[in-house]
Amino acid sequence: xxxxxxxxxxxxxxxxxxxxxxxxxxxxxxxxxxxxxxxxxxxxxxxxxxxxxxxxxxxxxxxxxxxxxxxxxxxxxxxxxxxxxxxxxxxxxxxxxxxxxxxxxxxxxxxxxxxxxxxxxxxxxxxxxxxxxxxxxxxxxxxxxxxxxxxxxxxxxxxxxxxxxxxxxxxxxxxxxxxxxxxxxxxxxxxxxxxxxxxxxxxxxxxxxxxxxxxxxxxxxxxxxxxxxxxxxxxxxxxxxxxxxxxxxxxxxxxxxxxxxxxxxxxxxxxxxxxxxxxxxxxxxxxxxxxxxxxxxxx
Amino acid sequence: xxxxxxxxxxxxxxxxxxxxxxxxxxxxxxxxxxxxxxxxxxxxxxxxxxxxxxxxxxxxxxxxxxxxxxxxxxxxxxxxxxxxxxxxxxxxxxxxxxxxxxxxxxxxxxxxxxxxxxxxxxxxxxxxxxxxxxxxxxxxxxxxxxxxxxxxxxxxxxxxxxxxxxxxxxxxxxxxxxxxxxxxxxxxxx
Numbered sequence: 001x002x003x004x005x006x007x008x009x010x011x012x013x014x015x016x017x018x019x020x021x022x023x024x025x026x027x028x029x030x031x032x033x034x035x036x037x038x039x040x041x042x043x044x045x046x047x048x049x050x051x052x053x054x055x056x057x058x059x060x061x062x063x064x065x066x067x068x069x070x071x072x073x074x075x076x077x078x079x080x081x082x083x084x085x086x087x088x089x090x091x092x093x094x095x096x097x098x099x100x101x102x103x104x105x106x107x108x109x110x111x112x113x114x115x116x117x118x119x120x121x122x123x124x125x126x127x128x129x130x131x132x133x134x135x136x137x138x139x140x141x142x143x144x145x146x147x148x149x150x151x152x153x154x155x156x157x158x159x160x161x162x163x164x165x166x167x168x169x170x171x172x173x174x175x176x177x178x179x180x181x182x183x184x185x186x187x188x189x190x191x192x193x194x195x196x197x198x199x200x201x202x203x204x205x206x207x208x209x210x211x212x213x214x215x216x217x218x219x220x221x222x223x224x225x226x227x228x229x230x231x232x233x234x235x236x237x238x239x240x241x242x243x244x245x246x247x248x249x250x251x252x253x254x255x256x257x258x259x260x261x262x263x264x265x266x267x268x269x270x271x272x273x274x275x276x277x278x279x280x281x282x283x284x285x286x287x288x289x290x291x292x293x294x295x296x297x298x299x
Numbered sequence: 300x301x302x303x304x305x306x307x308x309x310x311x312x313x314x315x316x317x318x319x320x321x322x323x324x325x326x327x328x329x330x331x332x333x334x335x336x337x338x339x340x341x342x343x344x345x346x347x348x349x350x351x352x353x354x355x356x357x358x359x360x361x362x363x364x365x366x367x368x369x370x371x372x373x374x375x376x377x378x379x380x381x382x383x384x385x386x387x388x389x390x391x392x393x394x395x396x397x398x399x400x401x402x403x404x405x406x407x408x409x410x411x412x413x414x415x416x417x418x419x420x421x422x423x424x425x426x427x428x429x430x431x432x433x434x435x436x437x438x439x440x441x442x443x444x445x446x447x448x449x450x451x452x453x454x455x456x457x458x459x460x461x462x463x464x465x466x467x468x469x470x471x472x473x474x475x476x477x478x479x480x481x482x483x484x485x486x487x488x489x
Contacts, residue, residue, distance in 0.1 A: 009304060016310050023318060044344075051352045051439070058355070059442040066444055066477055078477075085476035086442060092407045092472075093481045094440060096414050 045285040052100075052281060057292055059086060060104060060277050064296045068146075076272060080106045083277065103280040106272070110291055113273025114139075115147070115253040116263070138238040142256030145229070145236070146273050146296075148208035152187065152248040155180040163241040164208070168232025176225070178204055178246070189213045189223070197223035203248075340433050343398065343488045347437035350392050351486055355439045359384035364441045364482050366450035367404065367419050368468035369458060374402055375420040382453045393488060399428055400488040406469040406480045416485075417468060434489035443479040445471070 063086060067078040083104045094100045116138065155162055161179040168174070180187045187204045188196040198204065202216030211227040214220060228236065235256065253271040275294045281287060354360035363374050363385035371382060376389030393400050402420040407413075443461055451458035461467060461479045472480040 006300075009300070009307070013307055016307055016314070019314055020310070023314065023321075048348065051348065054352075055355055055440055059440075062442065062444065063477070066446065082477050085473040085478040086481070089407050089472050089478055089481045090440065090442075093405055093414055093483050094438075097405070097483070 045283075049281070049283065049286045049288065052283075053288060053290075056102065056104070056279065056281065057294075060279075060292060060294045061296065064275055064294045068296055076106060076108060079272070079275060099284050101280070101282040104277050104292075107276040107278045107291060108270060108272065110276035110278075111270065111272035111274065112255050112276070112293065113146070113253060113271045114256070114258050114268045115251070115271035116258065116268055117251045119249045119251070134244050135239065135241045136243065136262045137259055138240055138252055138262065139254055139256040139258050140235075140237045142236040142238060142254045143234050144273055145209060145252070145254040147251055147253035147271075150178075150204075150206040150208065150248065150250045152178045152180075152204040152206070152246055154183050154247050155187075155245050156183050156247065160242050160245055162243065162246040165239045165241060166228040166232060167237040167239070168228070169235055170233060172232055174226075174228035174232055176206070176208065178206070187215050189215070189225070191225040194225075197225040336433055340435050340489075343435035344437065346392055347400075347435050347486050347488045350388055351437050351439035351484060354385050354388055355441070357384070359388065360439060360484060361441050361443075361447075362450055362454065364404065364443070364484065365447060365461070366454035369449045369464060369466060370451040370454040370456075373419060373422050375400075382455065383450075398488055400486060401428070401430060403485040403487070404468070405483040405485065407472040409470055409472050409474075430487045431489045434487050437486045437488075439484050441482045441484060443469070443482060444477050445479050446477070447479070 060083075063082045064079055067082050068075050083106060087102050087104050090102050091100070095102070150164070152162060155178065161177040164176040166174045175192055177190050177193075178187060179190070184201065186199055186201055189198045189204055189206060190196055198213040198215045198221045200215035200221035202220055204213060204215045206213045209227060209229065211225050211230075212222070213225065214222040238252070238254075238256075253273060255273050258268050273296075275296070277292045277294055279288075279290050279292050281289075351360065354363075363383045366383060367374050374383070374386060376386045376391070376394045389400070400420065401418060403416050404419050405414055405416040408415040445460065445462035447461050449458035449461060449464050449467060450456065458464060462471060469480045469482060472478070
């Protein structure tokens with residue numbers, strides 16, 4: 001090879017290196033999109049574990065719904081007890097055959113939801129905070145409500161109605177009014193300015209979520225009304241107006257923001273609207289640890 | 300200089316071989332070697348697992364489990380007009396393809412303090428074919444709670460709840476809890 005061929009050799013060398021680099025890039029790209037290399041055996045194990053996870057999650061949801069039911073008091077304890085019995089039975093039936101181990105415990109700290117329960121006050125007043133003691137925001141950016149019950153005993157004073165206002169995502173509002181012209185007179189529950197859903201003397205019990213009301217006990221007046229969840233889109237802002245007029249109590253549990261202008265520390269408490277369950281699932285071939293947020297639907 | 304030329308030639312040849320291998324591998328489906336029987340077992344395995352998974356997700360498996368022993372003496376798809384959705388799924392997936400299977404339900408027997416297994420695809424154990432060694436096996440669990448109603452009348456109607464019915468095959472494993480029992484459904488196909 002003579003000196004004049006040197007340039008040709010360098011050219012071929014450059015082309016060769018370019019081809020190597022280009023091929024490497026293409027090859028590396030094809031590996032990246034496969035997201036790893038695995039054997040068919042481990043792929044099957046992972047697929048089966050995914051099925052198991054879905055099955056366990058379904059069980060957690062069912063148990064959450066059945067333990068919650070209509071009785072909200074002590075829900076966390078009942079759910080914890082059900083989880084303990086479920087995992088114990090599961091491990092005896094499934095684990096005794098193939099060595100599977102399941103553990104599921106309620107993680108109250110990670111659970112989503114807050115509760116306001118004003119039950120001990122004769123006044124239907126703002127729990128705390130620094131805002132207006134007449135009109136206040138119960139919660140804003142409310143994405144889900146699981147409890148909203150009111151009991152209005154009487155409205156002393158000038159006959160000004162007590163009003164509950166819910167504002168939806170689009171700015172639309174829903175209002176519920178409880179009126180009583182004079183103490184001891186007939187109370188009326190009306191929604192959006194419509195006719196009275198209930199009218200009688202006595203304590204007014206209102207289930208805001210179910211859209212039912214009753215006044216005067218079993219022999220009194222009962223009725224239904226359109227709920228805010230059926231007419232407005234979440235997130236909601238829930239406000240109370242002229243709350244200081246009312247004697248009674250209310251209970252509200254939801255996922256949302258409970259503003260400091262309405263509450264002091266200790267006025268609200270965690271409530272597992274969406275319970276978080278720490279789950280461990282071990283099999284001889286694969287395992288997972290996860291905190292599962294359980295969507296609770298009615299059974 | 301001649302040695303350099305040979306090196307380059309070797310590199311180019313290697314590139315051609317590697318490129319051809321990469322393109323060749325992408326053109327064929329690679330995998331571990333399997334005999335025909337192994338391939339059939341793997342295929343049955345996937346079908347059995349998918350059937351149980353789908354039946355569990357749709358609630359068909361739970362309905363069939365709540366029906367066995369109180370609404371139907373057996374659970375299988377080898378009869379015309381099978382009464383539950385799960386049995387229809389079995390019929391479409393296995394019976395019509397000429398595949399055989401056994402179905403077992405395992406539960407916790409509190410009195411015996413042991414796991415108990417029953418064959419539910421046949422009325423009597425002696426009628427069941429032995430599971431061959433290369434049979435495909437799939438399992439799924441069904442969690443039963445006290446308030447779940449049984450299925451009666453050939454599985455078409457709703458009966459009393461599990462906590463009060465007397466002749467259900469599985470006893471209450473946790474009388475002090477809403478959890479009634481956990482039933483493992485095992486499907487063995489060949």
